[in-house]
Structure formats: structure tokens, C-alpha cells
Amino acid sequence: MNVLLSGGTGFLGQAVTNLLTENNHHVYILTRNPDKYKNKPLVSYIEWLTDSAAPESDLPDLDAVINLAGESINNGRWNDTQKKKIYDSRMEATEEILRIIRSLDSTPSVLVNASAVGYYPPSETKIYTEQSSERGEGFLAQTCVDWEKKALLAQDEGVRVTCARFGIILGKKDGALPSMALPYKLMAGGTVASGRQWLSWIHHKDAAKAILFAIEEDSLEGPFNVTAPNPMRMKEFGQTLGKVLNRPHWIPAPGFALKLALGDKSALVLEGQKVLPKVLQEKGFEFEYPALHDALYAIYS
Template sequence: MAVCGGTGFIGSALVSYWLQEGHEVIIVTRQIPTADRKSSASAPRYITWEELESSPEVMEGLDALVNLAGSSLNQRWTEKGKQRILSSRLNSVRAIAVLINKLQKKPAVIVQGSAVGIYGTSRSEEFDENSPTSKQDFLSDVALKWEHEAASMVHSAVRIVTLRTGVVIGNEGGAYPLMRLPFLLGFGGRVGSGQQWMSWIHLHDIVRLIDYAVMNPAITGPLNAVSPTPVMNDEFGRTIAKILGRPYWLPLPALLLKIALGEQATLLLDGQRVLPRRALEQGFTFQFPTLIEAVTDLKRHK
């Protein structure tokens, strides 16, 4: 198995899961951690993108390649920042396309990262993998270009799964620690109107879903990585407050967010109601299908 972006929030959890399952894992990263230059039998092997370009043969015979590489959305959306977010995603896909063409024995499946933002935002519509995509804003534009670039690396011998990810909640990274913080400090409340949908998934479930997609040849094309029970922001906040035993009272005005964050405020103020139709049709079972189960688990393991 190979994971591009295997040192990130989702990638590192996936690597740990596969190592525990007894798989050999290669992590493709920009810079190899100094302490991990020498890997043991129970540790992943690291390779840089530059090393991969000069020595593609290390990837011969992979069972699967997962590409989660991309610059974080949690940065200032200046023109340079937005270009960094987009180019990091496109460049990783292009590098993988070059790699695939060089390999004699290509991986059986590629799981390519994407995002539910590709559907655009809506408070009334419901989306699944059969829904049309929409270019509405920066996030949907990035997702569309990301998937279009990924389509160029399709090879007849390789199955492609496009992982459209929602808000991944976990204790060690992603958005959840920041979303939880106001409640821990005692002044949590709704964000904006609170009526925007949040399509979320527990970190452990997205890792299991990636593994499930790799192991099941029937799964191909877009795959929504979200729980079957999306919630509105108001319910999300009330659930966190309830599980943490904290008050729910101080709203965060949309205008304040727009002044502070500018275009980036869309991450908190806009959303979409996305369902994992394909995962459910293919028999995947969520360990944390409801938000109260997910937040309770995160509190237990904090």
C-alpha cells in the first residue's frame, strides 16, 4: 500500500490502521521525518516526491495507492494561499499520473482525494454521488479541477475511486478541535444562522471506508465519505455542548466571521447535505453513524 500525504490528519490514521492490519505501507511525502529515516518491519517506509520521480520502481506491484496530498484549507485565503491550495492538489495528481505510466505492474486501485464541496452549497437540496456537480465558489472550483485532473490518469488496468470527503472529526487534527474549543471555554453557540448543513464523518470511519473501497472491486468512481446523518450547525453545536457538559448560548455572527476571515468564512457559514449512498449500497457499515455516538467516542478517547 502507498499513501501520498500519509503524514497528514487522515493519512497518518490510515497508515496506522493498515500497519495494525499487517500491511506494508509506503508514505510519499515532501520531507522525510528525521527519526523515521530508518524504518523497522512494523513501520512505514518513507519516500519523497523527488525520490519517487527518479526511482519509480519502488512502487511496482502495489495493491493500492491512496492520494490525500494537498495543502491545508486552514490557511489565509490570499491569492497566494488559494493558488497553493489548488496547485498542491493538481501537482500531486500529475506526479501520480507520470508514475502510473512508468510502472510495469500498476496498482489495482487508486483512491483519489476530493471533497463534497464539488456539489456546491445549499440549505434545501440533498446530494449523493448521482447529483450534478456545481462550480459556485473557490471550494467547488478546486474540487472540480482536482477531479478533472485525476480523470486524466485513468488507465484501463487501474480502478479509480474518488473520495469526496466531508468534515472529518477527530481529536488529533482537522476542524473538530477548533470547533470544540469555544464550548470547552464556556461560550459555545451556533455559527451564523446555524441552519447550514454539516456533512461529517468520524476519523475512524473514513479510514475504514478507504480500506473498504480498496478491498471491494465493485466500488469505483465517486464515493461520498460522510456519515449517513448530516446535521445542521445548530444541532452540531448543541450535541457538542451536551456531551461535554458545557453551555450553549453565545452565537457567532456571520458578519463578524466575514470581516475576520473574508472568503474563508464559507468554511463555517455554508454547507451541503450529502449522503453516502454508494457506501451504503455496497454494504459498508458505519461504526459511528450518528453525531452523538461520534462525539461521545471522541470525548472518551481525548
């Protein structure tokens, strides 16, 4: 397949690129700075989102498009400027993806667009699947709602659209896990706030596999949760992380301190949702790391 990928130089994008090329698919990565990278077998870098860019003129017929582009939610404190950057980067990138699709002579079969489990309201008691009608309030939820709505406009071009609602993606060097592991490495790990908040997580390899699965599974359409089938409460997550790192879980982190340090971004660790990957499981997706201990052990071994 020929696959167009935005966000291909980021944490998840690199995992997706590796998986696609391992399966002999050619990946065309959209980037503002193609000169920073060297094309290699099955990977080409295409300029976009600059005044002179016309990516559609440099692309072959495409089988699939993956849109992961957007300012990382892990970057910086969530002040008004940063929240605008997070929101606008997703809307701008998705609008450009739609323009590219409309400009192509041959329409790709599928668009896999990123989203997040922040779509759902925080709860310590509810279980959410793709069939859940509730949606959250506030910045992150509204960003997810608007992002999915914009991506679904590709259906007007005859494209099958899937929206991947990612949980916390676990990796050793990128994403949220390094920040979560740091207190343990400093012998200062412990329960965050009440510890009862849910954390819906997924190993980065399973997240990449889920994207390829969504491309290949023609019956998959609309939202699908990209989370492991065994979410954990924050206290149990921390205890498991401590065991894998051979560090104690003993110093609590009070919620008010995190709010002071992180602002609105503190919601990522103080609030959570128990989200299950019902669609992936019903379609026959097989997780390589369904259990947290195994996922963390694979990351840190």
C-alpha cells in the same frame, strides 16, 4: 497488499496507515523528508517531489494507491496566495502520482483519490448523493472538480479510480473539530450564523475504513461520498458538541464577523451541504459511528 500513500503523515493519512497495518498491509508513504521518519514494520517512507527523488525505483509491485496529498484547507486565512497553495499542491501531487503509476512495471489495481463535499453547491434544502448532477461554483468546488478530473486520467492506464468526497472529518487534535470545540471549552460556544447550514461530517476512523473499503470493493468506481449517514444542521451540531463537552451553547457567532476573520474560508462554516453516502451504503459499508453524539463521545471520552 502493498499500498502507496501520499499525505500519509497528515491527520487522515495517519489513521489510514494505522488501519492498513492493523490488517497486515505494507504502506509506502511518500514524503519530501523521509529522513524525519524511521521505517518500521509494514511502514516505509519514500522520498518524492524533490529534484533527486525517483520513488518508482524504491517501490515494489503495488496493489493500490491512495492520494491524500495537499495543503490543508484548515491552514491560515484564505487569501489569494493560500488558495493558490491549496490548489497547486493538489494538482502537483496528483500529477506526480500519475507519473509514478505510468513508470511502474506492474500497474496497481486501484487509485483512491481524495476530494470533498465542497464539490456540491451549498444549500439548506437540497440533498446530495453521488448521482446528483449539480456542482458548486467558486474556489473549493473548482478545486474538487479539477482534482477529480486529473485523478481520473489514471483510468487510461487501466487503473480503477475512485474519488472520495470527504465531509468534515472529526478528530480530537487535528482537522476542523479542535477549532469548533475551542469556544465551548472557553464557555463561549453558540450558534454560528443562522445555524441552518448543513454540516456533513464523519469520524476519522470511519473515513479511514471507507478508504480501505474502496480498495477492496472492486465494483466501487468513480465518486463516493465519505460522510456519516446523519448530517446535522450547524445549530444541532453545536448543541450536541456542547452536551458532550458539558459546556453551554449560548453565545451566537454572527456570520459577518466570521467573514471578516476568515475571508473566503468562512464558507466552510457559513455554507454547507446535506450529503448522503449512498454508494457506501448500497455497497454494504458499515459505519462504526453513524450518529454524531456517539462519534463526539468516542473522540472526547
